[in-house]
Amino acid sequence: MAWSRAQFLVRGLAFLKQTERMTRFDKQSSENRYNPSELEPEWQKRWEQLGLNRTPEPSAKRSENFFALSMFPYPSGNLHMGHVRNYVITDVIARQQRLKGKKVLHPMGWDAFGLPAENAANERGVDPADWTIQNIEQMRVQLKKLGLSIDWEREISTCNPSFYKWTQWLFLQFFAAGLAYQKEANVNWDPIDKTVLANEQVNSEGRSWRSGALVEKRKLKQWFLRITDFADDLLTDLDGLNGWPERVCTMQANWIGRSRGAQFSFKLEQAERDLNEPDLNLDVFTTRPDTIYGVTYVVLAPEHPLVAKLTTKQQQESVKSFQEEVAAKSELERMAEDQDKNGVALGGTVIHPLTGKIIPVWIADYVLPDYGTGAVMGVPAHDKRDYSFAKKYNLAIQNVILKAGNDANHDPNQAFTELGILENSENFNGLEGEQAKQAIISKAEEEGFGIGKTTYRLRDWLISRQRYWGCPIPVVHCNICGVVPVPVEKLPVKLPKRGEPVASIPCPTCGRDAKPETDTMDTFMCSSWYYLRYTDTENQDLPFAKQTASKWLPVDQYVGGVEHAILHLLYSRFFTKALAKKDLISFNEPFKHLLTQGMVQAITFRNPKTEKYIAPTEVLDISNPLDPGDGTLLDVYYEKMSKSKYNGVDPGVVIDKYGADTARMFILFKAPPEKDLEWDDADVEGQFRFLQRIWRLCQSAKDRNSRIQLNLNNAFGELNAKNKDIRRAVHTAIKAISEDLSGEELQFNTAISELMKLCNTLTTHLEEANENVAGEAIAALLILLAPFAPHLADELWMQLGGVDSVHQQKWPIEDEKALITDTITIILQINGKVRDNLHVAPDIDADTLKKLALESDASKKWLEGAEPKRIIVVPGKLINLVS
RNA sequence: GCCCGUGUAAUCCAACGGCAGAGAUAAGCGACUUAAAAUCGCUCCAGUGCGGGUUCGAAUCCCGCCACGGGCACCA
The missing domain is CATH 3.10.20.590 (Ubiquitin-like (UB roll))
Structure with a gap:
């Protein structure tokens, strides 16, 4: 779809002319023109006065309450289209649920701690607290312009001591339960943001999710939460999350990465140990216990603690230099795909637990220190990596698996990695696949050299951050008592003013001067439980009362970006399970239904030579996009809106121009909610035109000779064919829209197309309807429209003499009889x-x-x-x- | 390499296994107008990424590919 520059200009001018005229006209008769900029603020004020968005007392029956939640924003100060999409989706759901008679909780808050605020504040030389509070003020104003039915009385902010007191309280609960602990570990260090990061916050390229910096490994003592205790629950409970998109579940399953297998112990040969010592074992983890007879060597990670013990004198030099070589490599280099596998023999040996054979021990860069036991049994015949390693270093290759159901053996020039029939495996010969695995595990357990074992890729969650702007970790370091948690009654441990020296405080145990912990918590700690606080924001004694929380939770509908598939959504599930275990809550999954909305994208132009983005306003002819500088033909993409790509659209500008209702309608109509949405100004105007059609339809209804009554319960008696047709159209729309909003898939786009269809039918035929049929038709149209375009729907409802607010009506139910046709x-x-x-x-x-x-x-x-x-x-x- | 998703008109998107089109955008034509805008009406445009299969019937289910997007990945 190509517009010339001229077309752009013509459209722009046309619009200007139109709005000018509109404003002039409206001064005379605001009733006859749809003027959103005048009517929307009025309705927002009126709803506030009426308290329509307040959360009602929840019903004792959980099914009568509905918790609609958007992922709360980080207060950057600027509302962007992604926010708009997120909150509008949730708002439609909340509004419709209210119309359906549910008690609705629809709150909003601020994920206010974190690096971006601190960085931005530092750049501007202001206090992060002031900066954040100012941003919140600004964004609240912007958000309110969208006409969201949010209960602002329940607003929370994670940087407020009244909130983070409870984050600290929860930390202490975790600490008391042994779920929070400190350990020295190789952790991810972000050199740009100068803090450590959790594994979840480093992408597969080894870069920080936020700063984009390549992370470094550093050995540091840090705070962790024992999420791995729940690895199995987190994985198996995914099956019960029927309201979640499958891909999010898959991503979490991948991340948790369960492998079932066995751990085997290989005894160190006597030569490698002191004869007075007890037997030393080298443990390996494998998912293929059935291949144990194929072990021809064992490999350790270069960092493995037994390396020194197993290194002979002759090998000491080469081992040491190899270790240094590996240590010098970045994580990324070491992990790179198809990397040549390098290693060094230690000289030491271990004893095969079944055959008693002497097995050489190596170290190699392809073995990771922190997965499994940091040691691998080398089975070159049946593992690709072991095979290439064995080939490179001329290690023995022993076949122990035959391809099942086929006499021909596998290609000898590569590893046969499938399950098959055991051979060369003593008593186990002839056993197949899983059966063979089980038999060998049983044997190992009997003889005590091994055990069936499951390992996970998931690591404990590193929660300390070496940053100022975060929730203080409520512990002190005492020279005598060590790490001491701050007692609950001393909470909150307040964040000191920026730049203030950290005053020592008395140790809770011995009373001597102790140093408060200066690391702060990962902001994901705050977002892991904020939804609980919404249910009980005034509670002074607890983060939330169990009873109150259970009236609203688990969240009925959660809406947010898919970028949190692993981060926030996994942490929150972990928190929920940990809190359930402590009996602080009565459910073990936080979010019943999850909608991951797609990105809001807009057109971008990039010069393929310079790789630079060109602003769309600079491109004269979109059908033939040329760089105004060097005339190069530009590449055209749709990409996520961003400043650097010059393709951002400011929601405020759109609202000023067309009104919030149009912005809402466009965003809901343009694409299904979970798909990416391509911004298109022409489509925005299309939605504006549609709302104007509804406006005109209602004006003409108002001007009818016979007065219509907005009422869903009109009596009809015998109707002629025309009236029947109109009622059928109305009830078809009621049925379709109700279905679009109630299924597992929320289909706002098709719901709006049904509204358009109904509007079109009524525009042509409403004249022919009797007053009861017309009254029902318009009432249904406006109530159906209300969740989508709440201001316009209420305005027209009032103009046509409807009772109360349109948002206080009942969602219509289709009359099956009205749907019946004669033929x-x-x-x-x-x-x-x-x-x-x-x-x-x-x-x-x-x-x-x-x-x-x-x-x-x-x-x-x-x-x-x-x-x-x-x-x-x-x-x-x-x-x-x-x- | 493994896993998930998507592929329908110029474009965005619809179609419980049952007439490929609900809705919109763009384009074109017409009506209204002195004219333009707005508005209203009409028209144009795909056989559903490719190849097989199941079926009375496939965009939809199955198998094998291709393209794009995403997740995991030397994870033992």
């Missing part, structure tokens, strides 16, 4: 091809239909006199004659 159309197929339509009574029986079909001209023509062998009748739909 229905049956598709007549001959041999699967559509040949005719039959117009018949809706309750026609199959035999009559068959008779009708056989008598039709079409069947005579296409069957050519042949008797059909088969007749398929789909009631109410079609009949297929097969010859």
Whole structure:
């Protein structure tokens, strides 16, 4: 779709002219023109006065309450389109649930701690607290312009001591339960943001999710939460999350990364240990216990603690230099795909637990220190990595698995990695696959050299951050007592003013001066439980009361970006499970239904030579986009809105121009919510035009000779065909929209298209409707519209004399009788091809239909006199004659 | 390499296994107008990424590919 520059200008001018005229006109008669900029603020004020968005007392029956939640924003100070999409989706759901009679909790808050605020504040030389509070003020104003039905009395901010007191309280609960602990570990260090990061916050390229910096490994003592205790629950409970998109569940499952297998112990040969020492074991983890007879060597990570013990004198030099070489490599280099595998023999040996053979021990860069046991049994015949390693260093290769169901053995020039039948495995020969694995694990358990074991890729969650602007970790370091938690009654441990020296405080145990912890918590700690606080924001004694929380939670509908598939959504699930275990809550999954909305994208132009983005306003002809500088033909993409790509659209500008209702309608209509959405100014205008059509329709309804009553319960009596048609259109729309909003898939786009259809029908035919039918039709239209375009719907509701606010009405229920037609159309197929339509009574029986079909001209023509062998009748739909 | 998603008109998107089109955008034509805008009406445009299969009937289900997007990945 290509616009010339001229077209852009013409459109822009046309719009200007129109708005000018509109404003002038509206001063005389605001009733006859749709003027959102005038009417929207008025309605927002009125709803506030009426308290329509306040959270009602929850019902004792959980099913009568509805918790609609958007992922709360980080207060950057600027609302962007992604926010708009997120909150509008949740708002439609909240508004519709209210109309359906539910008690709705629809709150908003601020994920206010974190690096960006601190960085931004540092750049500007202001206090992060001031900066953040100012941003919140600004964004609240912007958000309110969207007409969201948010209960602002429950607003929370994670940087407020009244909130973070409870984050600290929860930390202490975790600490008391042994779920929070300190350990020295190799952690991810972000050199740009100068802090450590959790594994989840480093992408697969080894970069920080926020700063984009390549992370470094550093050995540091840090705070962790024992999320791995819940690894299995977190994985298996994914099966019960039917309201979640499958891909999010898959991503979490991948991340948790469960592997079932076995751990085997290889005894160190006596030569490698002091004879006075007890036996030393080298433990390996494998998912293929069935290949144990194929072990021809064992490999350790270079960092493995037994390396020194297993290194012989002759090998000391080369081992040491290899270790240094590996240590010098970045994580990324070491992990790079298809990397040549390098290693060094230690000289030491271990004993195969089953065959008693002497097995050489190596170290190699392809073995990771922190997965499994940091040691691998080398089975080159049946593992690709082991194979290439064995080939490179001339290690023995022992086949122990035969391809099942086939005499021919596998290609000897590569590892055979599938399950198969065991050979060269003593008593286990002939066993197959899983059975063989089990048999060998049993044997190991009997003889005590091994055990069936499951390992996870998931690591404990590193929560300390070496940053100022975060929730203080409520512990002190005492020279005598060590790490001491701050007692609950001393909470909150307040964040000192920026730049203030950290004063020592008395140790809770011994009373001597102690140093408060200066690291702060990962902001994901705050977001892991904020949704609980919304249910009980005034509680002074607890973060939330169990009873109160259980009236609203788990969240009925959660909406947010898919970028949190692993981060926030996994942490929150972990928190929920940990809190449930402590009996602080009565459920073990936080979010029943999850909608991950797609990105808001807009057109971008990039010069393929310079790789620079060109602003769309600089491009003269979009059908032939050229760089105004060097005339190069530009690449055209749709990409996420961003400043650096010059493709951002400011929601404020759109609202000023067209109103919030148009912005809402456009965003909901343009694409299904979970798909990416391409911003298009022309489509925005299209939505504006649609709202104007509704406006005009209602103006003409108002001007009718016979006064209509907005009422869903009008009495109708016997109606003529026209009136029946109108009622059918109305109730078809009610049914379709109700379904679009209630299924597992929320389909706002098709719901809006139903509204358009209804509007079109009523525009043409409302004149012909009697006043009761017209009253029902308009009432239904406005109530159906209310969740989407709340201001316009309420304005028209009022203009037409509706009772109360449109948002206080009942969601309509379709009248099945109104949907019935006098005749229905049956598709007549001959041999699967559509040949005719039959117009018949809706309750026609199959035999009559068959008779009708056989008598039709079409069947005579296409069957050519042949008797059909088969007749398929789909009631109410079609009949297929097969010859 | 493994896993998930998507692929329909110029564009964005619809179609419980049953007439490929609900809705919109763009384009074109017409009506209204002195004219333009707005408005209203009409028209144009795909056989559903490719190849097989199941079925009376496939965009939809199955198998094998391709393209794009995403997740995991030397994870033992």
